[in-house]
Amino acid sequence: MAFHWALLCYGLITLIVAVSFLCGQWPIFQGTPISFIHRFLTFGAYQYFLKFVGALLGDKGITSILSVEYYCCDRPNPILQIIYLAIIGSTYCIIVKTTFQYIPGYYLSGVHRYTSLLAVAIGILLFLLTSFSDPGTVTVDNISQYLSVYPYDNIIYTKKECSTCKLPKPARSKHCSICNRCVARFDHHCGWMNNCIGERNTRYFIAFLLWHFLLCMYATIAIGLVIAGRLKESKIVYILTVYYGVENSFRGLAPHIVQWLLGSYNTQILLMVFMAIVSLLLAGFFAYHAKLCLTNTTTNETFKWQDYVSWQKKLVEARASSAALKASIDGVNSERKPPENKCKPFFKRSSLENTEAVEKNNVYDKGFFHNLYEVIFPVRIKASHLHTKSKSS
Known part of the structure; x- marks a missing residue:
């Protein structure tokens, strides 16, 4: 019977640790023990370990651990x-x-x-x-091709230069600090x-x-x-x-x-x-990555859109607050003005509610089948094939 309970505990602990480590940062787990375990596994345990090494071996021990961390986490x-x-x-x-x-x-x-x-x-x-x-490493040879394939949307991607590669940065690309290269999409x-x-x-x-x-x-x-x-x-x-x-x-x-x-x-x-x-x-x-592919979005762009939508909502809220303040000042200054219909404000939509209408406008999402086709047959391969075919003809 003891083995049965040990087996049950093994399954539950494995499941909790795996879910906490991989999914503990999700909003649905915020404020739950899963979120606490995630913070402990990804940050707290390591900090306690550094303190223990520092107390045991001093600064040299901490330096050695940090050099190992740099190799494991910041370098290929x-x-x-x-x-x-x-x-x-x-x-x-x-x-x-x-x-x-x-x-x-x-x-x-x-x-x-x-x-x-x-x-x-x-x-x-x-x-x-x-x-x-x-x-999909961006190089001098293919950069013009990537610039033509992925146009700037002027929302989350604007024309700029990679500060490390010293090359124009195509839309949807990012410089990977670990691999030290710019990668398309x-x-x-x-x-x-x-x-x-x-x-x-x-x-x-x-x-x-x-x-x-x-x-x-x-x-x-x-x-x-x-x-x-x-x-x-x-x-x-x-x-x-x-x-x-x-x-x-x-x-x-x-x-x-x-x-x-x-x-x-x-x-x-x-x-x-x-x-x-x-x-x-x-x-x-x-399921997560399949959804990204079918909407022609990347994990990197998901975070960019979250920041953009959050910024837009704050901007709309600030404008709404400013308009409300101005309206209240105008109301005080125009006391002689006839009162408005009391029913009108009831049916009128609050300006603060307009913040919910802020959504992303993904210009790269061209439909279910096109998005799937673009993942299976990358754009650069198709473009290279067409370029070679036109030369041979």
Whole structure:
């Protein structure tokens, strides 16, 4: 029974930590324990660690830690790439060692020994494509092309020069301080890939998220079918009902079956819990980035639009307050003016309510199918192809 509670606590703690670390900054979790855990994991724990090192080793210890932090967080490095390969490799090896002995089984055929290996290989291939492909680096040779493809909207993008590259900065591009290069249609820098996600490799990144979500779901369902097959082949229900006199109902059988499964297949159940949690997280990431792609927006632009809309709302509120103040002063100065109809202000919309009408006007959003096509077939590739074709003709 102690193991059962340990398994339950393991699943809950894993889920809480994963959600807190990845999603704790979301507005929906503001003021909740999830937000507190997120702050502790991303900031508080590290500060306490620095204080501990400082008390133990002094300034030299802190300097060493900060130099490691600079290498891990501010410079390109393969640490997370190695961790990814270690996770997927070790997880697959554990599944092979603990579960393949039951394949083929009652519900699964032997072909899954090979399809699982193929699925993992495709996942690693997408990882390598995303990690080592050019995200769309802006150079002297292609800058004129990017300037023509992505016009300035004069809202969140205006004509300017990159202070580092000393090149005109195309709209939708951003200089990555980690990779030290300007990237066209910049989305974000992904530490797991040790690469920027931009115009050229967004398609690989989306495919990576989708495939790994499906891979985790496949593993969860396959292991579940293996366990169900073992339950069927071992005739546990028959033994419980006939030899032990357990009532043949869900309420009567469930506790005994769960106890038998946890005692006999605890490793497989732990793997199922882990895969299910990871698949949910991947589903959330994929849905978020798929929405960005279908609206032709990037993660970088999402923050820019938030700042712009916030600034516009404050500007409208300031104008509304100024107009209200002016109206009140005019009302005091014109006491002899006949009073207005008392019903009119009731139906009149408050000037402060107009702040809700401030919305973004994304000129790059050209419709569902065009946006999807632009992600699958990057603009620069199409433009280069057309340029080459016109030269040859």
